[in-house]
Amino acid sequence: MSVSATLLALALLLTGRDGGARLARMRVAGRRIDRPLERAQADPLAAASTFDVFAACLSSGMAVSAAASAAAASAPAGLARILTRAADMLALGADAATAWSDPGPPLDDHARALMRLARRSAESGTALAQGVAELAAESRSDAADVVRGAAERAAVLIAAPLGVCYLPAFLCLGIVPVVVGLAGDVLQSGLW
Structure with missing residues (x-):
C-alpha cells in the first residue's frame, strides 16, 4: 500500500x-x-435570515403556525426549537400567549424579542409580519456591530506588534544617527 x-x-x-x-x-x-x-461559532446572520423567512411567509398570507413551521426549517437550533414549539401548539389550537411562552433558559435576546412580539401581536391585533421584518433588520445591525468591534480589536492587535518592531528600528536608524551626528558637530566646534 x-x-x-x-x-x-x-x-x-x-x-x-x-x-x-x-x-x-x-x-x-x-x-x-x-x-x-451547529459549529462552535454560529452564523451571526442566521437569526436575521430566519426572521426574514418568517416575515415573508406571514406577508404572503400564511397562517402563523405554517409560517413558523416553514421558518424553523432554516433556523438556528434555539430559534428552531421556539418556532417548532409555537407552530405545533398553534396548530393544535393553543392561544398565542401559551404558544409563544418562554420554553427555557438557553435563549438569546432576539428569540425573546420574537416571543414578546408574537404575544403582543396576538393581544393587540397588530401585524406580526412588519414587526418580524424590523426584528430581522435589528438582528442584522447587531451582527454588524459585533463584526465591526471584532475588526477594530484586530486592528489594535495587529498594530501593537508593528509598533514594537518598527519604533525601535526607527529610533535606531533614524533618530540616533541624527543626534549622534549633531552631538559630534557640537563637540568639534569647541563649546567646551
Missing part, C-alpha cells in the same frame, strides 16, 4: 464517510430534514 493511500484511509477514518460534516436529523412538519450540526 502506498503512502498516499494510507493517508487517505487515515483521513477517511478520522472524518467519517460524510467528509467530516456531521448532520443533525430532525423532523419539521412531518418531513425529515438533514442539517449540518
